[in-house]
Amino acid sequence: MASYAVGLVFRGGAELLFDGVKDHHVTLPSQSEPWDMKQLLVWIRGNLLKERPELFVQGDSVRPGILVLINDADWELMGELEYQLQDQDNVVFISTLHGG
């Protein structure tokens, strides 16, 4: 049962759903199986999210308009919801901006 210390970063306005805190360093509870992104989203919703969950998650995944980056790469390159987290991973959730 490995411990997972991961960095969670919210940008582009996504931080406003987390009391305006942009950078979170969290330790995920130990479990027998490795953590995957799907579980991480459930955990964030239950433990970090302060308001209006529908602005962050939708179904199993993040809502349209939020990009997810794992260690500075698009999560689509890493397996999306099935990606298995590693200790010290850095996950960024970024709302797409529409201003100009």
Added chain:
Amino acid sequence: MASYAVGLVFRGGAELLFDGVKDHHVTLPSQSEPWDMKQLLVWIRGNLLKERPELFVQGDSVRPGILVLINDADWELMGELEYQLQDQDNVVFISTLHGG
């Protein structure tokens, strides 16, 4: 006798003394003592520098106007000439720009 693969980066015009090549990946020859920055400068002068060494080195050190950065920190924080290189270190030599 460890092997040292280091990245050498030249910017701000310093690359013009190295045939315009900005990024070099080099393996330093094995030696019984660890490599330090002083020895690295001698090695660069003997093996990489293409022209006008006085525009890069002066005495034991780099000429005034060039900043040296080891792993993205000012080398003054790392011991300057006495810093002992580690395998995979990244060393940046950057000329201070004066345009505007």
Added chain:
Amino acid sequence: LSPLKNTLTNDDILRYSRQLLLPELGVKGQMSLSNTSVLVVGCGGLGCPLAQYLAAAGIGRLGLLDYDEVELSNLHRQVLHTEKTRGLPKALSAAHALSRLNSRVECVPYHLKLSSANALYLIGQYPFMLYCSDNVPTRYLVNDACVLSGKPLVSASALRMEGQLTVYNHRGGPCYRCLHPIPPQPDTVTNCSDGGVLGVVPGIMGCLQALEVLKIASGQPSSFGQQLLIFDGQEGRFRAIKLRARRAECDVCGETPAVTELLDYEAFCGMAATDKCRRLNLL
């Protein structure tokens, strides 16, 4: 389009002398710039610095498209406009300012709204397209029009103290739909009228857009195909993100595209292609 320019005049050589010195540009690159035309969609916080530096650098023709008029609340970030041009069409105000800077550039103001009816025609006249507007339907419209015309889209956005920049549909990289197959729900979208913006942040992002256009137009590779640049102005931090490649299943740039002509994007996104309505609701 004007006939190809084959030589630099003496005035050109003097005007562009500092950039002609650059090995990355040189006379050949400068000639490419002067034979390039660029359509800037939106003469606002991003479009102003972008058009300013493209005109200064000697782009041959600049299309300046905006349906809006200059308001006092624009001037903290839309630096081509002035107190005297309040009430004038932004496209016209920008064209006047740019002509004062470089009369060698042909500035074409379009005081109209980009729509499914005119987008392909307009884009057809410009090899480059720059997206600087600030609403979701126009984003999908511009993206699809660029994909259907086979043109790169140098896209940026800025809100509050943050900015984002990507070059879509360029050398195997994704289009906007590859990243965002489903439009966001209207209540998740914040624009400058709602969220505010520090004017110099679109300034930085618009300049970075201009740099990428100048690189591509002069034959240098762009740094932001399949890359997303994220800027956090509060931290002064830039982060570069590797994006997915073009998606084979993409509705517009994929292998069996469902979108083969422009749609009704306001209906597709469920919101108006403007930020005016939201503003009116707030006041």
Added chain:
Amino acid sequence: LSPLKNTLTNDDILRYSRQLLLPELGVKGQMSLSNTSVLVVGCGGLGCPLAQYLAAAGIGRLGLLDYDEVELSNLHRQVLHTEKTRGLPKALSAAHALSRLNSRVECVPYHLKLSSANALYLIGQYPFMLYCSDNVPTRYLVNDACVLSGKPLVSASALRMEGQLTVYNHRGGPCYRCLHPIPPQPDTVTNCSDGGVLGVVPGIMGCLQALEVLKIASGQPSSFGQQLLIFDGQEGRFRAIKLRARRAECDVCGETPAVTELLDYEAFCGMAATDKCRRLNLL
């Protein structure tokens, strides 16, 4: 200096509405900006975008210093000047352009050369100092004047397709002399006349300078004290470097400073405080 402004007018509220919305700025931050004065040394490739966004954001007073006149070869990057202002002092040309953008900003043109004789007097009238000139003696002069007056120095430079940015003498960080105790030899220095510059690169760096001034002036921490930002425009890559702290042995900001008044910096550096001579030699 004008009397302190204690309120925003209705026009101010409208003009700055998009930035007043920002929690990082708000009415308090906007009032701070309108009571701040900034001296811009050099109205060139960096000074133009910098002054443009400071004026747009509502800085109270802008000192615009430049001894030079507008030339055609400036216009590819010095975007406040125009074809019509060729031959006019740059300080005046810039002041006119900025007044059109924001007549609420007091623009003070100084058509003169910063020197050991006038620097402390001029800097004494401005809490902020921005360095945008392009020669080594002026760099040391400006640095020493800022240290002797206890003021931060938001410094940038740009050459070819690269840029650098630091805030010197700010919150325990180093001054320019801490980093560069010995001036470079004249033959190692390249300026824009010699090396060329792509105009939008100083555009990007000048905007980043403006952002740091706006942050500091509105009470936010700067991101670049004891940090050096390096930009490579060809790669589109930013790199942030942690710099040394203030050096105890520094000749000007150290514990027993040797420099307690301004020097003859041309003699100290062995070169003229201009890029004109070199340019004349080349032609």
